[in-house]
Amino acid sequence: MSQVGQDEAPRGERRAGSGEMFDGIAERYDLLNRVISMGLDQGWRRRAVRSLELVPGATVLDLATGTADLAIAIARTHDVKVIGVDPSQGMLAVGRRKVEAAGLAGRVELEVGDAEQLGLGDASVDAISMAFGIRNVPDRARALREMARVTRPGGRVAILELSEPRGGLMSKLARFHIHTVVPYIGGAISGRDEYRYLQDSIARFPSPEEFAEQMRGAGLRVLRVEPLTMGVVCLFVATPGEG
Template identity: 90%
Template sequence: MSEASQDQAPRGGRRFGTGEMFDGIAERYDLLNRVISLGLDQGWRRRAVRSLELSPGATVLDLATGTADLAIAIARAHEVKVIGVDPSQGMLGVGRRKVEAAGLAGRVELEVGDAQQLQLGDASVDAISMAFGIRNVPDRARALREMARVTRPGGRIAILELSEPRSGLMGKLARFHIHTVVPYVGGAISGKDEYRYLQDSIARFPPPDEFAELMRGAGLRVLRVEPLTMGVVCLFVATPEGA
């Protein structure tokens, strides 16, 4: 979500993009993702997992882990330890049930935390993933600096984020989906109006080249920026500068 929209208060007093807001939609969050993304979100996560280029025994930090979809995908694909961090207790509660059901409780740990102030030492993790969460961070540059700090030299950082194509037929279709379909379907399924913030947050998120420049300014060397599904989503892959 954009910094501007975070200051708005949805019904019930929860601020957009906060852990409190996501507590309110946690039980329907996975269904909403499947419907709103037309079922494509799991494939996007698999692409992010591959981009981490993990070795057995690695420690991976999954920021904005939510209901642990990406954390589970990483642990299923590789014999690694995953630490999932999120500000929403409600989302983590759903995630813990999913981790237990997947038989991954020994390798996936979920805890409350803030991407802007990680409780981890320098160069303490081998890789970082983050799916559809950087929009919701008030100080994105600070969060990116934290990623650069806690990732070991040569480790990979993979960030997935929604994007709004700016031109062409796909751009028109994507804008219609974001501005009309997402708020209507999200509200209908969840019974809450918080999902209406998506149209604003996606539109306000910087274009891929600008966000890549923000990453560079935070001490990351951007390895590639990969548009997915004709630019509806972007995968940013980086490593700490100097690695």
Template identity: 70%
Template sequence: MSGAAEQEATGGAEGGQLQGSPLEGRSARAGSGEMFDAIAARYDLMNRLVSMGLDQGWRKEAVRALELASRPKHGTVLDLATGTADLALAIAEAHDVRVLGIDPSEKMLAIGREKVKYAHLSGRVSLRLGDAQALDLDDQSVDGVTMAFGIRNVPDRAKALREMARVTKDGGRVAILELSEPREGVLSKLAQFHIHTVVPWLGSVLSGAPEYGYLQRSIAAFPPPEEFAEVMRASGLDIVSVEPMTFGVVCLFVGTPSRAARSSQATGGGRAGHG
């Protein structure tokens, strides 16, 4: 998991901005780089415990969804909310590509840089401070974009999604992993207990930080998968797939820039479909 937003939300469309979410009316520290600085030291340990060790497998699914084998060799992948670089490293270990990881938490990045160095991947993985809502990158400059467990922390999700669409080359993929609260099914009550009770308790016991209470609230406030997929579409990403995993506790959203399809429509070409 990794941090994302740097400022507090101030209204906006449902699902696209954090109106009515745990961030509204709270300190800008909630969901911010500063908040993730406070929990950086034990962040990886908490990830493993909170996810019961499943988070690494979820990241592998995100890497697979990029379909980098079909892209030109030696390309570049952007990993937003990179945190301690778990997903950035998974991408670089699986494919011969360069990975740029961006995150607003310097302490998370410092841990990530040590992990990159330990993995002997400093030549292909670079990490830097940045904001997913305002990327200092050229249009169509990366072959794929990933974001694991960070989009729910972004004040203006639609703006971040538009940035992802802007910097991704035609045919490239955007893969977003996000936690969600199952609302139906026999295991939904168990999942809700884990999110509302176990997650904040583990966080307070192991890290001594109240920030994990925010984690629980942010998961509960994240829109249902079908609603977030609509935000992606409205932000310039055609949906390739929406894949619930682990009984719906996590969802993998995969999209591709829709500008090529829209250009075809504007010139009388074929119609673009949605997955």
């Protein structure tokens, strides 16, 4: 990687982690997601919701909630309270409109917040979800430790994240999509360059095996790592504890 690339990567991570990057694309974020994922992102979120094994009355913390897609999916299918946290005011503004339109304002609460420093007590939530957000957190280890801290014993942590398939035709197709199609479509629809950051952030993200080990190091017991759509996305399911 060139020196320019080395300098730009941390800046991109800081902007993404602070929410600044997403404020500018908030109004078109959902459209971009549907087009770039070819509509598959909704199915990935449904799989994450099922993995939480929720019971009525549970409290769920949805980190990097963005425009509240996952928070709404959880509240629509389960009688639970969802607290959605995100650093981007712009994304949350879109999310609040969607929550109101879905008639879920009484059960979905959206707040500005940081996954690295959660203002919640120990063992205070029954489950945590996070879709396509951990990659943008500058201090991943700290965020994972916070997840382990605030989730009750026996609760579930479900993290969805993009990954690059290793080897084979699928790997080549995924790389072409991420490095060529995504920046082009993202720029064309949003009129901005933020989606060029996506290709670099995916390339820098650890392999599924490495990330699972990071989760273990943060005090989470990994129950399973589930590749979706031939490894384009991985679902990590864990619970607080060692092992």
